[in-house]
Amino acid sequence: MKKLFTKISFIFLIGIVIAACNAEKRVPDGKRLLTKNKILVNGKSTSEENVTNQLYQKPNGKLLGYPLRLNLYNLANLNPDSTYQAKFTADPGKFARKSKWLSAKQVNRLGKSFWYHGIHDFLKKTGEPPVIIDTVKSAKSVSRLKYYYFNNGYFNVDAEYKLDSLKSKKGQIRYTITTGNPYILDTIKTAITTPVLDSLYEASKALSLLKTGKQFKTENFEEEKVRVTNLFRNNGIYYFQPTYMSYNIDTIQKKDKANVDLIINNYSYQDKDSTRTEPFKRFKISDVNVYTDYTANNNAKPIKDSVQYKNFNLYSHEKLQYKPHAITDAIFISKGSYFADNKTVLTTRYLSNLKVFNYPIVQYEIDKRDTTYSSLIAKIYLTPRKKYSFGASADVTHSNIQDIGIAFSPTLSIRNLFKGAETLEISARANLGSSKDLANPKNQFFNVSEYGLDFKLNFPRIFLPFGTEKIIPKSMIPSTLIAIGFSRQTNIGLDKENFTSAFAYNWTPKKNYTARFDLFNAQFVRNLNPDNYFNVYGSSYNALNTLGKTYSVDPTNFDTDGNLIIQNGTSGFTSDVINDNTSLTAADDDYKSVKSIEERRVRLTENSFILATSFTFTKTTKTDLQDNTFYLFKSKIESAGSLLSLISKTSGLATNSNGNYELFNLEYSEYIKSEFDYIKHWDLTKEKVIAVRSFFGIAIPFGNSKNIPFSRSYFAGGSNDNRAWQPYSLGPGSSGGTNDFNEANMKIALSAEFRFKILGQLKGALFADAGNIWNVLDNVTDPKYKFENIKSLQNMALGTGFGLRYDLSFFIVRFDFGFKTFNPAKDSGEKWFKELNISKSVVNFGINYPF
Template sequence: MKKISTKIAAFILIAIFICACNAVKRVPDGKQLLTKNQITVNGKATKSETVFNQLYQKPNSTLLLGFPLRLHLYNLANLNPDSTYQAKFTNNPGKYERKSKWLSAKQVDRLGKSFWYQGIHDFLKRTGEAPVIIDTAKTEKSILRLKYYYFNNGFFDVDADYKVDTLGNKKGKIKYKIATGKPYFLDTIQTSITTPALDSIYETIKSNAVIKTGNQYKTIDFNDEKNRVTNHFRNNGVYYFQPTYVNFDIDTIQKGDKAGVNLIIKDYSFQDKDSTRTEPFKMYKISDVNIYTDYSSNKSNQPITDSVTYKNFNLYSHDKLKYKPHAITDAIFITKGGLFADNKTILTTRYLNNLKIFNYPSVQYEIDTRDTTYSSLIAKIYLTPRKKYSFGTSLDVTHSNIQDIGVALSISETIRNVFNGAETLEVSVRGNIGSSKDLANPNNQFFNVSEYGVDLKLNVPRIFMPFSTEKIIKKRMIPSTLMAIGFARQRNIGLDKQNFTGAFTYNWTPKKNNTARFDLFNAQFVQNLNPQNYFNVYGSSYKALNEIGKIYNTNPSYFNNDTDRDLIIETGTRGFISDVLSGNTPLTSADRDYADVKSIEERRLRLTENDFILATSYTFTKSTKTDLTDNTFYLFKTKIESAGSLLSLISNTTNQAENKNGKFELFGLEYSEYIKTEFDYIKHWDLTREKVFAVRSFFGIAIPFGNSDYIPFSRSYFSGGSNDNRAWQPYSLGPGSSGAKDDFNEANMKIALSAEFRFKLLGDLKGALFADAGNIWNVYDNVTDEKSTFTGFRSLKDIALGTGFGLRYDLNFFVIRFDFGFKTYNPANETDEKWFREYNFGNSVLNFGINYPF
């Protein structure tokens, strides 16, 4: 009976949806639903996105396969739920009285405002999309915009018309027909610049003009040329110059398809009392740079009590001056005696704002009346200090490759201008509790992992070195130095760790959209607090060792009992490994099981030993992204890192003794030595109507040498997870075709490729289709397993492929993401079972993430 009722309910729902799927349900009689726009230009159909964007009316948006879901949702809504609710009682007055007996009249009235009577319809109207009905007035406006578009591209004799085709059942499409005629090209280009000084300046940049003889006429080129000329003049002292002073006279009379151009710049025009006067433009120089270091509106009338002149800069303060002069003047690019320049003003405000000790600065100019030629400016820079001390807290819900869910609390104290040199000191304490089903959890607690730490960061707004670096890293690159130390401790995460870090980092911006980072040193000491827990955490290693132990172990004290014969952790596992490697079991070095035990022990030692890493690295990033809403950009990032080489140089030059393993030690630890490089490229294409195509490619390799035979776990690569190959869980893919036989599989080389098509579903709910490819391999280290190592191009056949779909909900400040990944090509399977053998929901992986993966 239950199954029958379920089928009936499903049938009813489907029937309701089919009935609602009448696309013309809300189209009035005599009107037509716009289903398609068709544009032909000179007899040929065009698909140009720019051309279609000129139209005032476009068909209702569709999902994949052209289904107008939002239109049908709108059609499901009751457009007048209030009237419908009231009609129930108008047609049946006794019904209102009966309801009012067991509900008050006020409650009955409020019921009409409830979600089921009104809210659901408001949601459907808001989420859905009203039918686009063909409007001839808007079509006529579209014709004008099309003509204007082609006119702006050099077609001065455009003819455009349209026709509405009726498709039946209240549907129609609009056919636009455009005849452009011949395009016009630029002929001779002349200039008429009245002010001699401006004419001389223009001659120096004339060769770089956007408009050139022979180019097709384009209005945008004239606007670009106008802005180019204006920017150059204003960056070379012409203070009063504006784009409105640049005009063009275009002559097409008796020239056929040619257009002669005359660039015209007249003299400066200004209002003098009741009359308008003109005079040649002047070149303005800066006579003084005055900096008010503690400006505020309520102090503007108070006297200046402290001042200092430093390198031609005048610094003023209403109270005692709290800054070393160079800390402020290093951020000022406006110089006494130099020409007025807009770009210097912008650079100054940008640098001052980057100090993070002032509110956004204000730079103003006024005529210096001391100059009788009235061609000098006084630059006044107003700085409003932020509070010296600021306290901050943050509470975040997090998700990572280790924690399924976590709650993080951070408390910080920021001290500005701590040494009177515009430095910023930040002290922060953080704590995190989380839940992970993948880690050992004997007590079955929900919050089974935790971490706490403290960090100390000092930011200095310059390159902190004993010698000047101005010739290498100019101050216009906004350099800074970051000194940081930190401590963190983890509990119930793997072997439990405590982590000590220290860094000395230089940051600067070589060009717009480019950033550079140089870590003079980045030190990390990782101490495992619970190494005896190894076989509890790495269950696959224990399982493999235990199976061998059941066959070859001869010491009954290593087993938990005579029935199960499982090796006891830690005494049994360690004792059995020792017996195997020392020859106290029937196994010999020629046996496969002996090699497996040796490999298990080598991995245990590698993952349980403490690590000390002293690295130097350089990172360069270039991005064309302008803001969070930019969907057409690329990002390129590369990094090279070297660790341990300096320590090895010191050890060799000081003739330090090697340990029994032939390695040098520092503080009783074999320090890591390797070189590592990474390349990351992300590209987004905006396909309009909230459709975006994004790709990402990544390559990374870390090669151990000298004092190391392998890469530390914290510097190695893994594959799988919500930001990687989403058809596999984190650490569960690779290396190579080995089949992820270990619990936390990692290697020292990685290739990753991803592509994603994103589109809008309903309101803030977005959808995505994606494909992720990649894997990890061991190369140039001590791993000998052929399936795990990269041996050349033939190893690329081990690149795994995962495909799937995702749902994302945009909360403006972050995006909640769910992705379903399906194993499309699994290199670990047998040759004839690699493709689509696990392509089902039973083997799929559900990923939860915050924000987009790339």
């Protein structure tokens, strides 16, 4: 409590110091600090981003209405060297006195220390100097505003500025803009000299961005140039460039209207000392030549090997190392087709995606064999990557199991394994981690470990015995992944071995779309230390121990302290209850509690086998890591065990004592699972972003299963979920997270964040997370755990809080402080706003943004 009071006092003191800063401290006499830009358009105030971006000067940035960076800058000493030396000028004997216990050199170096110099450099760098009103820049802003509105069709725009002086050394600039009526496009005509271009344009005229009745906008004219250029260059017009296209805009004797003439002249070229013109030609591809081992050094060497395959010519300076189809399947430029830029782009993209070549070079040259000079030879130069490459990576990690971990992963890549552009990746991984929440009797810092080995073989095509070109054409960049892996974990105390394998197809149906079909995805989980269950799941043990002290009839189940012995005592007492060797009957609540504890123990400690088929579809508009205006939608459906049950039934296999089928003496899991995930970001400019996420998932057991395996179930809480709860501590339903690792088979999660810049690379966020997990259509009977109807949504937990994030460029370090705003586990009247204090907050550490 004392430490907390000290921290709060320190923060409060800093706040007082900053608040006491004079915002005009660095404003020279006769100058004014810019506090506001007020823009009036036709008498109405506007803060539209496109308009405010035209201004050369903007006020100092604010955090929640407070000019933090300006006041930090004002705290800095702009000339710390002079200040330090002035101390000795004012008191000449001071330097001598300091030199007695510090050398003269050390006294001089003291002036460069953090306290005298570095802190002021930090404040200047982190802070922001005052924005002083500059009327020259205001006049330039007026010119830019007029230009902006002119480009949006306001040809008679008028603009001016006025300086409004405020008290002290402050002022604001008021920009007044009168636009008049915008000009509207009236008659649109074309003058296209080359007939073939005229025909192509007329065929796509409906897609034109210039239409009668639309407001004049310069950007539409520029975008129409881009559209027409792409149209022509994707239809064989090899020499066409945007410069061949121009506009004649006539507003004479027109009131607020403009006639537009779109002009495209003939192709012009230099012939010796004169310029000639002629109609544009449509070029066809006469040959496609592929150089499979091109380098700058061997370009002049003779070709030693060549193959003609499906109208493609493959050449090699040495022996050809690739099956022809492996390369030609990735090429969309074909003999006899018209030249097209989009086919060039698609070809380079697909060839790069093979991961066996460096970025390819595609060039075209006129085929001199064609006397009409309307044919092109496509030349594709491929530079192979090394067949073998080795890489290694080391990471600091964070997950829902471990608070912090150190991971190391070496990888060996083997390219063109079977001469069909296949790639094999062999990767090992080792991880050491620490978690304060896990069983750790020896009190070791690194109490989580994992090591494993994975093999991934990728084929750059759909690997099937029949053709799939009509269903999944090669333009969708299909691939086949075959993977197997093994890992051994020492984490929550049970310790596991995990064997996985997958056979999956991937393709991109359209730009920004991805699809994956797992023909099968198998997982075998083997628990190595099941007898340690009650040492790990302490809450289950405490509940069973309490019941054992009341109902056990066998004194050998207890130790000298009167507690159930793990494992003999817990299993002995459970067996006595289920076999009716105690006073409990099946109708008693305590009997049901013991049975529920045992069912959970069996489920979490038994080995499990999952053979699943799934389909995943993703669509996103995200362009890069800096994109803050995008959405992502992801859906997945998975079915497990159905094929095995079908085989078992048709084969007439016998069931075990539980009425279930077995594979290798192990009951396999059977369920169907579906998930939907949606993320949306809005960029509010000035590094302010609103981000939301919604998630729904449900897994329904049937047939061979009455519940969902732990590895396929859902949990709530943690740094990427509801941040007011620790991982696995929320739900199910209103149960209050009584188990050590709470999970269920249905989940709803909703999150929203407002992200903003604080100063420099330090960012902030305000967030709200809602959601929970429930049991539905499985063998859980307690109504607190179950989702029964729409009223169960009243158990949606709500967490709110704030976060601090620091951008290290290659990743973001994140701390989120969550508060339980609505806790469904509390009694009525105690659910809302009863845990909004620092002592009950949850601090989550994370890497990168949660969504």
